[in-house]
Every structure is written in structure tokens, then in C-alpha cells.
Amino acid sequence: MQHDEVIWQVIRHNHCSFMAKITAGNFCRNPYNVTGICNRSSCPLANSRYATIRDHDGVFYLYMKTIERAHKPNQLWERVKLPRNYEKALEIIDKHLMYWPKLLIHKIKQRLTKMTQMRIRMRKLALKTREKVVTLPRKEIKRDARRLEKAEKAAVLDKSIEKELVERLNKNVYGDIHNYPVKHFESLLDMEESQIDAQEEEEEEYDVEYLEGDYDELEEEDDIEDFGKLAMDFPEDPGDELDGDEMDAVGSREKKRSGSAHGKLGNDEAKKKKPRVLVEVEDEGAAGRRKATV
């Protein structure tokens, strides 16, 4: 005999293993429950005539239970497949649950609505790519960190980089760039600046004579005062940057080097000046170099 009332009393007051008490209320974990709340009217165990909608792999099924089959638990729930179309599914529900209590039908339709909405949303999300968070076991994270520390100590980085750079220097990868004897250079610097200027002027005049093709530029170059200005530019620069970084000082030394009468390089630089419009290029060059070393 099915006494729903008795069953409900027993379940509710003693213990129902499907009931989950949360701060928000009592919920029912029974998969056949329509609303999900632990209620007298929503309990699938305490109602001999009951129906739900369940979802299997994206297909909705209407499950029904009647009191006629209450003694055959194996065949208790009758299943009807619902069509994909929302309206047609509603019609099918109406057809099957025609003379059932209105409340239950209403709850079932609400459930169907909710589930179709969820299905649409899940499909949309599945199309988008989402980031997956992969976790590493803590042991591995720690082991990794430990090995990193040891590897860092084993790789004496500064020394190995310095060694590599010196090797490259010895293999002459840098050509002539870094090869200047520092002491000779510094002694040159200590010489009076006017001597350097005089040397530069002489060299420039000689070079100007050999170039025949650039008549326009020659006209501009004729002004010795211009030469004088140019020659004065370089010695002025280091004055500005005496307080700079070591790097800056080195940079300024490099500029001076290019300006001084030092071996081939001085001549090359001097030659470079000639074919172009002198005043502008020099300023740009100096300014550019200044930017480069800052």
C-alpha cells in the first residue's frame, strides 16, 4: 500500500539521504526531482504520481511514474523522448500529462524552459575556445624551483658571458671597433685641443682639394669659419657630459675619437664629412650619437 503521507513524515522528520541542507534552504539531490527543493509536493519518493524531465546527452526525456506501477520498481518510470523543438515538446507534455495536477505540469514546463536555455548556452560556449587551467602537483613545483636555483648557481652567467665576448673579440668578430690602445688615446686627449684642431683643418683642406665632382658642396665648404665651428663642436661635447655615467663618458670618448686625428679612423671620418653638407650632417651625427649613448 502506498501511503504518501506516511512516507513523507518518515522521510522528512527522520532522515532523507537525498536532502541537502544549505544556508539558502533544503534541497533535494534526487535526480528525479522536478524543482530541486525538498518539498512535500516536489519529493519523488513521497508522491506516487510524479513526472520529471531529465536530460541525457543533450536529449530531453519526460519521465512519468504512476501509482499503478508502484509495486514494480523496475518498470516504475516511463520515459518519453521530447523533440528538439521547444513548442512541440510543450505539446507533447500537455498530451501526456493531460489530467495531472496543474501545479506539477507547470513545474515541469518551467524545468523544460530552464533546461533548453542551458542547452543553448552550453552549445554556444563549446564553440568558443576557453583556457583550460592545468595544475601541477606541488611536489613538482617545488622540485622545479629547487633545480632552477641550482642551475643558476652552476651557470656562472656573468663569467660565461664575459668569456664568450672576449672569445669573440679574439676571433676578430668585431673587426677594428674595439681595438684602440687606451693609453695612446688618453695621451692624445691630453694634448692641447688647438693642436688637434689645426691638424684637422689641414687634413680637411687637403681632402677638399681632391674632390672635384661636388661643386655645390664645395661652395658651402669654402668658409674656413665653418670648418672652425665644426672642429670646435667635438671638443665642446665632452665638457657637457663630464658628470655622466661611465658609459656616457666612454661614449663621449668614442665621439672624440672619431673627431681626433687618430689613424685611419680619423681620415675615414673626415672623408665621410666631405661629400655631404657639412654643417647639418655633423650636428645630426653628434646629436644622434649623443642619443645613442644616453
Added chain:
Amino acid sequence: MGAKRKKEDAPEMAEDADIDDGGSRDRRNRQKVEKKEEFRPSMIKNKEKRSAAHAKLKHQKKLEKRKTKKAREAADKQALELGEEPPQRSVPRTIENTREADETVCKPDDAELFVANDADEFSSILRRERAPKILITTCRFHSTRGPAFISELLSVIPNAHYYKRGTYDLKKIVEYATKEDFTTLIVVHTSRREPDALLVTSLPSGPTAHFKLSKLVLRKEIKNHGNPTGHVPELVLNNFTTRLGHRVGRMIQSLFPQNPDFRGRRVVTFHNQRDYIFFRHHRYIFETKESKQQDSKSKKGKDAEDKSTGQQVIARLQECGPRFVLKLKSLQHGTFDTRGGEYEWVHKPEMDTSRRRFFL
């Protein structure tokens, strides 16, 4: 312990006597000796006795070590005084020395390697047929140190451009970048408000390397840092030995233009040590230094520099730019495709079981 000692002695004596006998007896005796050889304190079951034996063993070892050290120092000193070469020091055993032999280590005269290099995806950039153009972007949620790191990356890698991520799919980004003629795509992934992974994809069809980023130190956190210029930097790639390492090295090389401006004196280093790739960015300068004379103060008795009054060229470095460590997690053959992609190499935890085995 006394009983064990007697047993050890007995087979040894027997062996000495029976050396001319048949092989079987020798074998048996040898086996007996081998079984009784190792006596470890861990064999004692009683905790007090065991700890006492262990402490005693350690103390003995310490004394021995001190003795050998003193003997070595005395020998060195004597040799120096006599003007001879000090006796050769034995090479200490390191993890790099005892690394497991790997058959994929690149040999310098490997023709197959050169052919593979010519045919691989980076060869067009490395032969200067295409100039590298980098697209840097981030993961969807990007915060705190991420933007600072990216701005520093932009200053390190020449010709790099930063685009905001938006909510584009990575595959779409890859398509867009190929269309706009980028050569590499770098995605900086942030987790827990720290950049923690780097995805480097070579663009037309290239391999995708997924690195784990750690120990990021930004430029402002480095003391006495320098400011990088705009010159094209030099690259130093150290210790990429195996084929996989070589491939990763070439991938890194294809990020930078192949015409370094030596006047700029900028060097970017990727140093591989035990599968961790250390990134450093320096400005350097060469200086000549008077090499030290034999230091009478130093106790160690250094090997005397043969050029005792000679000039040595050293390089001095000033660090600029960020500092971080990369570890390769996976290398995929095509562009980013986690579902359908073909992976050339994936890191699995079971690869970490041996402490002497490295893959890069």
C-alpha cells in the same frame, strides 16, 4: 661487527691462496667479498647506535677531507716555491660532467644537421631573406607586472610590436599575423598577476614553443641598471647541445635581426643550463687589465698567470633590461593547435626521474 670482519678477511685470504685454481672457486670467493663489502650505518637497527655510528662516519670523513686539503695546499706551496707547476688538481664531479649520454647531441661535423638547418622554418630569416617582425600580445586577463614586462620586451627585441589581446581566438590571431607579414608571434601568459608562460610561434607555419617563465626581474628592480639603446643587439646562445636544443636555439635566433650593430655594444644572452634557459641583457665594454701577480695573500695558491706582467682583455658588463628564466614545456610542429597539433616534444613528469638527464 667483529664477526663480520672475520668473514671479510677469510675469503680474501682464501682468494690470495687459490688464485691459480679453477674459475668457479674464484667467482664464488669474489661474490662473497662483494656481498660483505659495504657496511653502512643504516644497517644498524638500534636508533641510538645507528646515529652514533653515522656521526662517527661523518666525523671521519671530515677529518680525511681536511687532511687531503692540507696536503694539497702544502704540495702547491712547495711547487710554487720551487718554481714548478703545482700538481694538477683533479676535476671535480659536476652534474654537467656526469650528464647522461644523449645520442641527439649535435656533433660539429654532422652533415645531416646542416641539411636539416637549411630546410627548417627559420632558415629564411637566418639567411637574411626576411627581416624578423615580432607581434607581442597577452592572454585575456593581463595585469600588474605583465604590462611592464611587455614594455621591456619591446625594448629588448628590435622591430617588435604590441597589440592588445581583446577576446580574439589565438588561431585567429595567428591568421591575422601571417597576413600582416609578421615572422613570430609571442604571447605572454599571466597567471596570478605574474607573467608565467611564453608562447612563441614562428609564423608562416612554424613550430610553437611553450615556455614556462619564472624569476622575472624587471629593469627597475636591478641595481645600477643601464638603459638599452636602439642598436641591434648581439646574441649569445650558450649550451644548446642536443638537436632539440639546437632547434630551440635557432628559433630564438630568428627573433633577432641577423645584423648586429657591434658599435652599440649590446648583448642579449640565452644561456641554457640543465634545461633552464637564462635570459640576460647587458651592455658591455672591453678593457685591458694588468693581470694579477701571484698573490701572496691568497691561501689557495692560485695557478700563476703565465703572463704575469701581461695585459689581459676583459669584458665588463652592465645589466640592463629584464632578467628571467625559461623552461621549455612543449614544442609543437605547426602553429598553435592544442587539439589537433603534432607535438615534437612534450615535457612529462616521468622525464624528471633522472637527475642527470637533460633534453636541451
